[in-house]
Amino acid sequence: MAASKAGSAAANKPGTMASGKVGSLQSSMVVPKPSGLRADMVANKAGAAGATAPPRKSETEEEKAAAAAVFRAIETAAALLAADKASEAEAALRSVIDSAEATIGALHAASLCALAHLACALSAGGRGDEAEAxxxxxxxxxxxxxxxxxxxxxASAAGLAALLHKRGKLPEAESYCRAALDGRRAVLGPAAPDTLQSLAALLSLQYSRGDYYGMEASA
Known part of the structure; x- marks a missing residue:
């Protein structure tokens, strides 16, 4: 009887979860690892080049050439990152970012896409402060x-969340992760791959924080 009461108290204690419930939750899912920036940045080139961005003024040939050079550098950097060559990926991106910002502007889709990938390269190279900035x-x-x-x-919100998770800034990481998840559910639908990726990232964050009740609610 005493053991039964103790078990009941443990199950109902705020901020804890009975061991049986934890075991059931963990056995019913593979707890994901932090997704990292790379997974969230892969689709950025396609998105930046898509037709859903606000209309822009007609670009000059010089501006078109600058944007094309940025996207070529992004392709090169992505291949280098896949080969674990972070410093070379960073160099490929930096070689075009400054000139692109001077030609097409820092807020051009290509410039912002290059920045997102640069953050990935910096993070992969162990330079967390620079990557976060x-x-x-x-x-x-x-x-x-x-x-x-x-x-x-x-995608940028999800990438920043992954970077903050990697750096141990869990509360802020969860805030950005939830924003990405909610946005992707609304825009892409609950079963879209990016939405599911954000859900996995949120579960990973909650696991890192020991928030097993939160994991159960999110799942």
């Missing part, structure tokens, strides 16, 4: 030019 710039730029619910903005 660049990721915040990319997110702020996309919020300004595209709005909070655009798929590229949501």
């Amino acid at each position: 660049v990721a915040r710039r990319a997110l702020a730029g996309r919020q300004t030019t595209l709005g909070a619910s655009h798929v590229d903005t949501l």
